[in-house]
Amino acid sequence: MLCEHKAMPDTSHPAHAVVVSGVSKTFRIPKEQVSTLKERAVHPLRRSAVRELAALHSVSFDVAKGGFFGIVGRNGSGKSTLLKCLAGIYATDSGSIHIDGRVSTFIELGVGFNPDLAARDNITLNAAMLGLSRREARRRFDAVIDFAELREFTELKLKNYSSGMMVRLAFAVMIEIDADVLLIDEILAVGDAAFQQKCADEFRKIRESNRTVLLVTHDMGAVQRFCDEAILLEHGHLTASGDPQSVADRYLDLNFSQAAREQESLGSGAKLTSASLGDGRAVIERVWFELPGDTAPTSLPNGISTTFAMQVRFTASVKDPIFSVALHNAGGIALFHPSSVAVRRPSGTFEAGETAVWKITFDNILGPDRYTLTPAVMLEDGALLALREKLTTVVVTRSTPTGALVDIPFEQAIERIVSASIEEEISR
């Protein structure tokens, strides 16, 4: 079902590494910060009003041994709280969590590193925090240093490390731990591309080593690439679980419907709020998508013919305007930038007060993600009539499970090549 090899868990012992049942967590935040003894002494009877923030409502799930499990959700959905409960950093209000095996938590890369201490001391300190014994810590020290390739710098203070060395050390400290269950929070989001690649490689190794990983992330690509299973949290409720594809789709739908609601509340998309650039000779009034048989889709399933339309009103006489729109994915990469200039046909002259609708139809091969639309109208000489940067967003869903940026359609053929030597033998 996934594109990568996955070591199958031993099916004769269908034990679970993590079992979470009915976990709830509510934070009690005092409305007025009464944080001094003096306040208490002056108003001994005043009970400080407490705002209750329910972060998790009776969340239950389980993770098979050797599984790679994704926990996804929007900001504030409770996913980090859940991870902290699993890690034993927060005590739960009700419900139970059982974990079979040693747990290691990575909420942040290089947590607790002291820049004034040498690498050696930092590694020792880190090992002690993780609860390793002296002997285990010594053995681990060599593994960490070798992995980070910092053998010559063990006595150098961390503040004198380059940022690359620091990241290597932090990552080595994270990876070189003999844990059965790893809890990881969004670390893929840090570091440069090379580092992220290294992270991804290590994740693959972890998957193959049959350790259990719980990954909290926003990155649906990572969920689809690595996870066997995922859950979606919404306002502390578990609203979807199962295969990562459906959970990722659900997450994107959720984000889109949220965006759609926000836009509707602004007045059916007519009143647009993004910054308007250009000399004002044209006004972009409205943009929308159309699907076959659906003139107001809420999201765009990929793989089908899709129409983008943009309505422009001209306030002055304009000759041969060029319409264009740019689609950037959530990572800010421009994936599609159609423009009427490519059509090589003059669009004609528009008088002041005239309104035009530019429509393009394309095969939607975009990967599932949220896309930002930047429509523009300009002239051939480069004069900008109207541009609405990041005017609105649209979510593409239901991709093939590749996790790639685009899903380019292809045809395939498999031909059997008869080896030349055999051919010769036959001909003899």
Next chain:
Amino acid sequence: MSTAAPTPLQPSDERVILGREITGPTAIGSDPRRFWHLAWVLATTEFKLRFFGSVLGYFWQLMRPLMLFAIIYAVFVGILDTGGDQPLFGVALLLGIVVFQFFADATMGSVRSLVNRENLVRKIDFPRAAVPLSCVLQALFNLALNMVPVFIFLIAAGGSLYLRWLEFPLIVAMLVVFVTGLSLLLSALYVSFRDIEPIWEVISQALFYGTPILYSLSVVVDNIGLTAAQIMLANPLAAAIQQLRHAIIDPSYQSPGQIFGSTAGDLIPIGISVATFVIGALYFRRVAPLIAERL
């Protein structure tokens, strides 16, 4: 692999082995050896930072009490003569200052300790009590260093080596119990009440003057009365200093037992130490699971 389910997964009941239950952070954790190891590593790394950060690190560490001692000696012994007719009062004064320094280092250091390590507390599950305990250990290291000049001065001033010096570790042990109790209490209280720090500063200051450090206990007995001396010695810090003076410097410094009239009197400061420890430990244990979210 469980199948996709539209509703939240329910953990089925046939599972027998669930593994360890995760209940949240605790004060000590499940393995006392690991707890001790962590406190030790925290203390030694901090200690290293202090001393290897600068060439003169150790020098300054020694100079602090010695300078204070020089000033106080000049004022209280040279001018006011608070030592009465006690022998070797200069050394007794230094000893008092060094022991008080230990008390102040440990308690003042632990007040903010948990909040200072917020980054760790919020991101790693480790036995929380290791943090204040590491402050006590660090103060203990300083005490060991500071005791070196005390003994040097003592020998130089003509003190002699008694078998009673063996009492030293026992007295320090009682003091450590007392100070640990306070450290646990103060560090846990500071999480919720941020004015603990100035309050404790004032209390420490009061304890400094309310303890026979600057003056000899015999002055108290002569000028105010025996009862005042007895009340003073209920404070484990005062009792420890007085017993140390009695045991190490000269037997003419009356021991708490002599002031209370019987050796059973020693039980009062010991009892208070143990009670402080129990209260501190119980309060810390109650607060420990909530520290991460209350910081």
